[in-house]
Structures are given as structure tokens and as C-alpha cells.
Amino acid sequence: MELGRRERKKQQTRQAISDVATTLFLERGFDAVTVAEVARAADVAVQTVFNHFPAKEDLFFDEPGWWAGPARAIREAPADADPVDVLEAQYLAETRDRLAVGHLATWKQFVRTIEDSPALKARRRLNADQLEVTLTEALDERSPDHLRNRLIAALYAAAQKVLEERLMAVLPDDASSAELDRAQAALEHAIAQVFAVLRRGLA
Amino acid sequence: MELGRRERKKQQTRQAISDVATTLFLERGFDAVTVAEVARAADVAVQTVFNHFPAKEDLFFDEPGWWAGPARAIREAPADADPVDVLEAQYLAETRDRLAVGHLATWKQFVRTIEDSPALKARRRLNADQLEVTLTEALDERSPDHLRNRLIAALYAAAQKVLEERLMAVLPDDASSAELDRAQAALEHAIAQVFAVLRRGLA
DNA sequence: TCCAAAAATGTAGTGACTACAACAATGGAA
DNA sequence: TTCCATTGTTGTAGTCACTACATTTTTGGA
Numbered sequence: 413m414e415l416g417r418r419e420r421k422k423q424q425t426r427q428a429i430s431d432v433a434t435t436l437f438l439e440r441g442f443d444a445v446t447v448a449e450v451a452r453a454a455d456v457a458v459q460t461v462f463n464h465f466p467a468k469e470d471l472f473f474d475e476p477g478w479w480a481g482p483a484r485a486i487r488e489a490p491a492d493a494d495p496v497d498v499l500e501a502q503y504l505a506e507t508r509d510r511l512a513v514g515h516l517a518t519w520k521q522f523v524r525t526i527e528d529s530p531a532l533k534a535r536r537r538l539n540a541d542q543l544e545v546t547l548t549e550a551l552d553e554r555s556p557d558h559l560r561n562r563l564i565a566a567l568y569a570a571a572q573k574v575l576e577e578r579l580m581a582v583l584p585d586d587a588s589s590a591e592l593d594r595a596q597a598a599l600e601h602a603i604a605q606v607f608a609v610l611r612r613g614l615a
Numbered sequence: 616m617e618l619g620r621r622e623r624k625k626q627q628t629r630q631a632i633s634d635v636a637t638t639l640f641l642e643r644g645f646d647a648v649t650v651a652e653v654a655r656a657a658d659v660a661v662q663t664v665f666n667h668f669p670a671k672e673d674l675f676f677d678e679p680g681w682w683a684g685p686a687r688a689i690r691e692a693p694a695d696a697d698p699v700d701v702l703e704a705q706y707l708a709e710t711r712d713r714l715a716v717g718h719l720a721t722w723k724q725f726v727r728t729i730e731d732s733p734a735l736k737a738r739r740r741l742n743a744d745q746l747e748v749t750l751t752e753a754l755d756e757r758s759p760d761h762l763r764n765r766l767i768a769a770l771y772a773a774a775q776k777v778l779e780e781r782l783m784a785v786l787p788d789d790a791s792s793a794e795l796d797r798a799q800a801a802l803e804h805a806i807a808q809v810f811a812v813l814r815r816g817l818a
Numbered sequence: 819t820c821c822a823a824a825a826a827t828g829t830a831g832t833g834a835c836t837a838c839a840a841c842a843a844t845g846g847a848a
Numbered sequence: 849t850t851c852c853a854t855t856g857t858t859g860t861a862g863t864c865a866c867t868a869c870a871t872t873t874t875t876g877g878a
Contacts, residue, residue: 457858537740563809566777570769606766613816660827
């Protein structure tokens with residue numbers, strides 16, 4: 413699957429637009445930046461933006477597959493593993509990655525930008541819905557109890573939502589402080605608590 | 616709190632707009648009907664529509680307080696009652712009401728109209744979020760464990776989502792058939808199952 | 819009967835998004 | 849190298865939800 417110069421240039425344009433857009437959004441807020449401004453800053457026509465991104469929100473949520481993590485984790489897990497264990501491990505790993513040295517500040521600003529924009533919050537809910545669907549599909553491949561699978565996916569999404577709120581509330585803005593350790597410990601405790609509820613319920 | 620003729624007329628206009636809008640939406644779909652059409656059909660200016668309803672979606676979701684049910688149920692329940700029991704009873708009652716003689720067909724068309732419109736689905740998600748917030752607040756009034764309360768609310772919302780899907784999948788369109796009884800039995804079984812998971816998890 | 823508040827209207831504009839036609843860059847064939 | 853068909857880019861015109869704001873109409877009460 414070679415990419416010719418043509419396709420390469422196309423992806424380059426797309427990336428340039430996405431980058432410039434993300435920068436503007438983080439700086440000034442999603443709603444305060446117009447698509448026309450993004451186009452101007454990226455030195456392309458407004459139409460070109462919409463050629464690459466179906467909606468303004470796609471300029472912000474441009475990491476395909478972030479929401480596919482849980483479904484992938486389920487597919488890659490051994491057939492006899494408990495889904496809740498797999499999902500907890502996946503969530504824990506993802507969270508630790510977010511807390512890694514360079515990532516934390518970026519991540520918090522990202523989430524804050526979302527919280528400040530009704531449009532982005534709506535899109536995040538849609539993404540979460542999509543995650544539930546794909547996770548349910550993955551679970552259906554290993555167990556025939558569809559209602560149960562659907563419930564597991566919904567409960568996982570609920571857990572994720574609660575824990576992300578917790579994460580935003582507990583974490584300091586700078587990753588350097590010693591506070592971080594305490595916050596991280598509190599967070600992992602909360603994660604364990606929440607997933608324990610799911611595990612007990614689904615046992 | 617008397618309502619003068621003035622206020623009465625205002626509410627009357629509002630109701631007329633809402634009614635005519637709902638009719639049009641159910642007939643032709645939410646996205647296919649413009650606000651201008653609604654205004655024309657209700658014989659008012661477009662501005663008047665927006666004077667009464669902040670957004671187009673509010674024309675459709677115009678039953679204030681339907682999403683307040685769970686929080687109210689919690690507040691009205693005896694202090695020592697198990698929240699999950701209260702919520703299950705509330706959900707069961709609500710569901711049975713939906714299945715009542717005249718309501719079923721209307722309800723299904725309502726939901727189908729939502730499913731056909733990305734905008735309405737987004738708004739329904741927002742409403743569900745709002746429900747979680749108010750339910751959490753109600754739970755916080757009777758128990759100090761905020762994380763647990765937040766989790767209960769999120770799990771209830773998840774249960775509701777799963778069960779509403781189930782409801783749409785299982786129920787026939789006409790309420791007259793004998794099929795309804797079987798469907799209703801299946802549904803109530805699913806409800807019991809789902810809430811049993813929550814109860815066990817939160818025990 | 820007249821006035822002040824409030825409801826309804828009209829006008830003008832913004833911003834996301836679509837349809838579509840014209841244009842330009844490019845990869846490959848002759 | 850030249851020519852053509854493909855494809856990415858651009859510009860134009862328009863729709864629709866929604867806002868700001870000034871104007872007009874209605875209405876309850878003095």
C-alpha cells in the first residue's frame with residue numbers, strides 16, 4: 413500500500429489544518445474560533461477544511477482509534493479472561509499514560525477546552541456512545557449473552573465517565589509537585605473501587 | 616400565584632407552537648422541518664418561536680420534569696430505603712405507564728423520531744447527563760459518600776439506556792396484540808436482571 | 819382614555835455546512 | 849515531451865439555526 417506524492421500531499425494538508433486548528437482551539441476556546449479563521453490560518457479555502465473534516469468538531473477530535481481501546485483490549489485478551497478485569501487493566505494503563513511526565517498538562521488543557529464548549533461536550537458523548545457500540549460488538553464475539561454484553565459496555569462507559577470527572581477534580585495542573593503522587597494514589601483507589609462494583613455486580 | 620390574561624395568552628402561544636411543532640416533527644422528521652415552517656404553521660414570527668424556546672430541540676423535548684423523576688423518587692423515599700430499590704421501582708412504574716393502553720404507539724413513534732435525528736439523539740444524551748447530575752444531588756442529600764452517589768447515578772443512567780434499547784427492540788407497534796403480554800414479561804425480566812446487577816454491585 | 823410594561827414582529831447579520839461549477843496539480847499513456 | 853483523465857482545491861451561492869436590536873402591537877391598570 414504505497415502512498416504516491418499526491419496522497420502524501422493530501423495528508424500533509426489535512427495534518428496542517430488539524431494542527432493549526434487544535435492550536436487555535438486550545439488557545440482561544442472551540443466556540444470562539446471560526447472555521448473561516450482556521451482556514452485562513454492554515455492558508456487554505458474554507459471548502460478545503462470541509463473536504464477533509466466533515467464537521468468542525470472533527471478538527472478537535474482527530475485521533476482516530478482512541479475510543480477503540482477497550483474493544484481492542486477485549487479482542488486481544490485470552491478467551492477465558494474476565495471482561496471486567498481486562499477493561500480495568502486497560503483503563504488503568506490508559507490513565508497512567510495520561511499522568512506520564514509530559515502528558516498531564518496537555519491532557520488537562522484538552523479536557524478543559526472540552527468542558528468549556530457545549531459542542532465539544534456533545535461530541536464527546538457521541539464518541540462515548542460509539543465506544544459502547546464497538547465494545548458491545550467485541551464482547552458479543554466471545555459470549556452469546558447480548559443483554560449482558562450490552563450492559564457491561566454501558567457500565568464500563570459509566571465508570572469511565574465518573575472516573576474522568578474524578579481525574580479532573582483531583583489532579584493538580586503541574587505534574588512536578590509531590591501532590592501528584594498523592595492524587596494518583598487517590599485516583600487509583602477510586603478506579604479500584606468503581607471496578608470492584610462492576611465486578612461484584614456482574615459476578 | 617394568579618396568572619393574568621397576559622401570562623395566560625403567552626402560555627397559550629407557547630403551547631400552540633409546541634403542539635404544531637411536535638405534530639410536524641412526528642409526521643416528517645425533526646431534521647426535515649425547519650423552524651420557519653413551524654412558525655408559519657403556528658402563524659407566528661420566527662422570532663416568537665425563539666422567544667419561547669431557546670433552541671429547536673426544545674420544541675420537541677417540551678415536557679419539563681420528565682427527567683426529574685428519579686431524583687424526585689429518591690427524595691420522597693424513606694431515609695432508610697435502598698436507593699437501587701427506589702430507582703428500580705420508579706423505573707418500573709414509568710415503564711408500565713409507557714406501555715399503558717393509549718401510550719405505546721405514541722411512545723414508539725416519539726422514540727423513532729429521536730433515533731432518526733442526530734440532533735435529537737444529542738439532546739437526549741444531554742438530558743440524560745442532566746438527569747445524572749440531579750440524581751447525584753438528591754443522593755448526596757441522604758448519604759455523604761459522593762463518589763458512590765455519583766456512581767449510582769451513572770449506573771442508573773446506564774441501566775436506563777440499555778433498557779430503553781431493549782424496549783424498542785422487543786415491543787410491537789400496536790398495543791392490542793397478545794404479543795404485548797409476552798413482550799412486557801420479557802422486558803420486566805430484563806429490568807429485574809439489570810437492576811439485580813446494580814444491587815449486587817453496590818451492596 | 820391614556821400610559822407603561824411586556825409580548826410579538828421585522829430586519830440584518832453571523833457561522834456552520836452543502837451543492838456545484840471552475841480551476842489547478844499530478845500521474846500515467848502515447 | 850505532450851496530452852489526458854483523475855483528483856485535490858477553490859470560489860460562488862445558498863440554506864438553516866440562531867442572535868442582536870429596534871419597532872410595533874397588545875394589554876393591564878391608573
